[in-house]
Amino acid sequence: MNILILGSGGREHALAWKLAQSPKAGQIYIAPGNAGTALVGINVPVSPTDFEAIKMFIIEKEIEMVIVGPETPLVNGIRDFFLKDKVLHDIAIIGPGSEGAQLEGSKDFAKSFMKRYNIPTASYETFTAETLQQGEYFLESLRPPYVLKADGLAAGKGVLIIDDLAEAKAELKNMLLNAKFGEASRKVVIEEFLKGIELSVFVLTDGKNYVLLPEAKDYKRIGAGDTGLNTGGMGSISPVPFANTAFMDKVEERIIRPTIAGLQEEKIDYQGFIFFGLINVGDNPYVIEYNCRMGDPEAESVIPRIKSDLLEIFENLANGHLGDTKLEIDERYAASVMLVSGGYPENYQKGKIIKGINNLNKCIVFYAGVSNNVDNDEIKTSGGRVMAITSYGSTMDTALRNAYDNISQVSFDGKYYRDDLGFDLKQ
Ligand code: AMP
Numbered sequence: 286m287n288i289l290i291l292g293s294g295g296r297e298h299a300l301a302w303k304l305a306q307s308p309k310a311g312q313i314y315i316a317p318g319n320a321g322t323a324l325v326g327i328n329v330p331v332s333p334t335d336f337e338a339i340k341m342f343i344i345e346k347e348i349e350m351v352i353v354g355p356e357t358p359l360v361n362g363i364r365d366f367f368l369k370d371k372v373l374h375d376i377a378i379i380g381p382g383s384e385g386a387q388l389e390g391s392k393d394f395a396k397s398f399m400k401r402y403n404i405p406t407a408s409y410e411t412f413t414a415e416t417l418q419q420g421e422y423f424l425e426s427l428r429p430p431y432v433l434k435a436d437g438l439a440a441g442k443g444v445l446i447i448d449d450l451a452e453a454k455a456e457l458k459n460m461l462l463n464a465k466f467g468e469a470s471r472k473v474v475i476e477e478f479l480k481g482i483e484l485s486v487f488v489l490t491d492g493k494n495y496v497l498l499p500e501a502k503d504y505k506r507i508g509a510g511d512t513g514l515n516t517g518g519m520g521s522i523s524p525v526p527f528a529n530t531a532f533m534d535k536v537e538e539r540i541i542r543p544t545i546a547g548l549q550e551e552k553i554d555y556q557g558f559i560f561f562g563l564i565n566v567g568d569n570p571y572v573i574e575y576n577c578r579m580g581d582p583e584a585e586s587v588i589p590r591i592k593s594d595l596l597e598i599f600e601n602l603a604n605g606h607l608g609d610t611k612l613e614i615d616e617r618y619a620a621s622v623m624l625v626s627g628g629y630p631e632n633y634q635k636g637k638i639i640k641g642i643n644n645l646n647k648c649i650v651f652y653a654g655v656s657n658n659v660d661n662d663e664i665k666t667s668g669g670r671v672m673a674i675t676s677y678g679s680t681m682d683t684a685l686r687n688a689y690d691n692i693s694q695v696s697f698d699g700k701y702y703r704d705d706l707g708f709d710l711k712q
């Protein structure tokens with residue numbers, strides 16, 4: 286079966302790497318891909334949001350399955366486009382329609398969905414320019430820190446957590462009246478601050494049944510001890526030690542099952558990943574956010590722990606037979622550490638030559654911002670997040686040590702990484 290993966294990050298490299306191991310896989314194409322996906326498939330210069338170009342490509346290469354990596358094509362309705370099209374109608378597509386993708390595409394939609402189904406989440410209210418003053422009163426009724434969220438997609442930057450009331454009011458105004466996050470902040474969700482430790486839980490669902498994937502902890506901040514600016518993710522660890530059976534039973538019972546039942550109740554056709562961004566407050570899980578796709582950099586530790594044939598699972602999902610699926614999981618820990626360009630997530634330089642990749646062992650390298658100079662086989666940095674190095678270990682510490690040992694072998698100008706992953710998970 287020929288497959289097309291949309292996206293260009295470490296997540297897409299991990300997906301392509303895994304699918305390439307399936308005996309059922311034919312040619313794997315990645316649009317647009319990166320230097321890593323080119324090692325396991327063929328990169329295609331097509332944008333994940335150019336649906337007409339994707340259609341032409343699917344016809345030309347006889348693609349039978351499309352896996353959508355990032356959220357934007359899903360929120361923009363790629364699944365709906367396929368279903369309405371005579372030619373694409375029967376192509377398997379892994380990812381929900383635009384309505385289901387609203388779980389990620391609109392914070393207000395997600396919050397009211399959770400409220401309807403009694404899914405534990407921070408209490409909240411939503412405001413617009415017309416209700417700015419009520420928003421200010423609402424802020425006054427809360428205790429700091431104040432959590433302000435742009436309703437729409439804002440490339441992971443739309444959440445502000447502010448200690449000072451006057452500053453929170455000013456930012457609310459900025460979001461609603463001055464379009465701080467453009468169209469995304471036409472509505473703003475203000476919610477109660479929850480204190481706890483976060484984790485990411487994933488399922489694959491055909492809309493009725495679901496398969497629980499391994500959970501992971503990701504590290505968003507640039508600095509050691511979770512300090513400094515937010516990034517696209519500095520690494521991830523799977524499994525999460527505190528996510529024991531008792532905790533995960535609560536997650537399934539209070540969050541996952543009611544979410545899928547709610548989607549069914551509202552007749553929302555949902556086939557794909559649901560990513561539950563959770564927070565553990567006193568051993569009780571709460572939803573911080575939903576995403577309609579796999580996480581990045583969680584994919585780089587979660588996917589290597591899946592022993593089953595992921596392509597077969599995707600096939601079952603697309604056929605609505607996910608109920609028959611059993612997932613085999615590698616019991617070991619997987620730790621994935623992201624190497625980034627110095628300066629990231631602010632300004633950084635590109636085009637630095639990466640050395641030492643051939644010295645690595647006991648690890649898997651997933652490329653993110655890496656380009657290939659085909660003439661002399663050189664690889665160079667081409668983005669902020671450069672590559673994830675994933676290692677296994679029978680304990681979290683061994684997995685991390687294996688990853689860090691390998692990292693010391695890789696060099697490029699300005700190389701930076703977090704050397705304290707797992708600091709918050711030690712028991
Ligand atoms: P989101 O984009 O909704 O995942 O929010 C980004 C980050 O802000 C989350 O990963 C949390 O670290 C933090 N955050 C969001 N909402 C809350 C909340 N209600 N309480 C505490 N932290 C939050």
Ligand code: GLY
Pocket residue numbers: 503517518576579580581582583
């Ligand atoms: N790691 C968080 C995300 O993928 O949004």
